[in-house]
Amino acid sequence: MQQGSEARRPHVSVVLVEPQYEGNIGFTARAMANFGIRDLRIVNPPPIGDEAVSRAMAGREILEKATFFTGLQEAVTGFHVVAGTSSDTGSKAHLFRRIPYTPQEFWDHFMEEGVRIALVFGREADGLRNEELNLCNAFINIPTDPGHPVMNLSHAVAVILYEMYRHVPRAARRGTEPMNDIQFNALMERTGYLLDLVGYRGGRKENTLVMLRRIFARSMITDAEFFKIMGILRHIINRIEEGEN
Numbered sequence: 001m002q003q004g005s006e007a008r009r010p011h012v013s014v015v016l017v018e019p020q021y022e023g024n025i026g027f028t029a030r031a032m033a034n035f036g037i038r039d040l041r042i043v044n045p046p047p048i049g050d051e052a053v054s055r056a057m058a059g060r061e062i063l064e065k066a067t068f069f070t071g072l073q074e075a076v077t078g079f080h081v082v083a084g085t086s087s088d089t090g091s092k093a094h095l096f097r098r099i100p101y102t103p104q105e106f107w108d109h110f111m112e113e114g115v116r117i118a119l120v121f122g123r124e125a126d127g128l129r130n131e132e133l134n135l136c137n138a139f140i141n142i143p144t145d146p147g148h149p150v151m152n153l154s155h156a157v158a159v160i161l162y163e164m165y166r167h168v169p170r171a172a173r174r175g176t177e178p179m180n181d182i183q184f185n186a187l188m189e190r191t192g193y194l195l196d197l198v199g200y201r202g203g204r205k206e207n208t209l210v211m212l213r214r215i216f217a218r219s220m221i222t223d224a225e226f227f228k229i230m231g232i233l234r235h236i237i238n239r240i241e242e243g244e245n
């Protein structure tokens with residue numbers, strides 16, 4: 001299922017109900033890849049061909065492994081949370097069992113390890129039908145300009161998954177934790193040593209280190225990037241030292 005950070009996440013699936021355009025299916029798979037979600041379910045898909053594949057890019061495997069269903073009930077069996085999505089908070093609002101969540105509110109509530117969540121998206125032309133909304137036990141509406149509330153299907157998927165991703169604890173996003181204080185000090189120490197080796201002394205060295213400290217501090221260097229930079233510094237330092245001996 002989700003790569004890398006399964007332990008801290010709910011199990012999220014994306015369910016498209018009778019999408020008309022294969023391009024939107026491809027773009028949906030691509031957005032899912034961007035945010036680490038793998039399980040794509042499609043109720044009564046149109047023919048899926050080259051256009052979907054070319055739109056999917058990194059989501060190609062997700063597209064290839066998508067599963068197909070003949071009804072929504074079948075597609076969402078076994079999920080704890082079945083979240084219907086709609087741009088329509090007016091005429092369909094009476095079908096919502098409660099006021100729709102914004103994506104942020106939804107993930108504030110449901111970002112629980114082990115919870116199985118189906119995010120259900122409707123048809124391009126007329127969204128989810130009443131009988132499909134009745135199968136949902138939560139609802140999400142993405143706030144937009146009131147004059148233009150209807151988003152493209154795959155854009156709506158991307159916004160909701162982006163918000164999910166923002167809720168994933170930092171530690172669960174492999175390699176994206178910020179460099180810690182010990183690493184920061186080690187980076188400054190190595191940089192200072194390199195400046196010594198290339199002949200920076202006294203005030204020149206101090207001023208350069210102050211400037212580099214500011215640059216490093218505002219660069220939001222991740223732990224993975226820290227190890228890369230340290231590796232590069234080690235190579236440069238080794239080369240210089242070898243040349244001196």
Ligand SMILES: C[S@@+](CC[C@H](N)C(=O)[O-])C[C@H]1O[C@@H](n2cnc3c(N)ncnc32)[C@H](O)[C@@H]1O
Nearest residue numbers: 085086087121122124127141142150151153156
């Ligand atoms: C082109 S829209 C269909 C328009 C339809 N009036 C509806 O119910 O939203 C296709 C799908 O994209 C999703 N969508 C579009 N705009 C959205 C919004 N503002 N909030 C939540 N989902 C949205 C919904 O899943 C919707 O069924």
